[in-house]
Amino acid sequence: MRALKQRLTSGWNWIRVIYLVLGISVVIQSIMIREWVGALLGGWFAVMGLFGMACASGSCYVRNYNDSMSPKQISITQETDPVKTGYEEIKGA
Numbered sequence: 001m002r003a004l005k006q007r008l009t010s011g012w013n014w015i016r017v018i019y020l021v022l023g024i025s026v027v028i029q030s031i032m033i034r035e036w037v038g039a040l041l042g043g044w045f046a047v048m049g050l051f052g053m054a055c056a057s058g059s060c061y062v063r064n065y066n067d068s069m070s071p072k073q074i075s076i077t078q079e080t081d082p083v084k085t086g087y088e089e090i091k092g093a
Contacts, residue, residue, distance in 0.1 A: 011052050020049030 026042025048054050 007051055015055070016049050016052055018049070019045050023047070023049055 023042050023044070023046025027039050027046060028042075030036070030038030030042055
């Protein structure tokens, strides 16, 4: 019970609030038009926001490769980056 209370009261961020608010609004709208699948979907997003599960907890964040690399590694990566490497088009006769 203590873990549940801690999960409800800590770790809030703006993504989690958006999940909760939009989930609740989808549930309300779905119930008003009697679209029960929509209510289940909105309930899932509301639960994700309320309990901080999946991406609402920020666990889906993908770090930029520059965050974890040294300056030397970054320069090597930039030199061999296929996007920045020039190419020459060869046309057939």
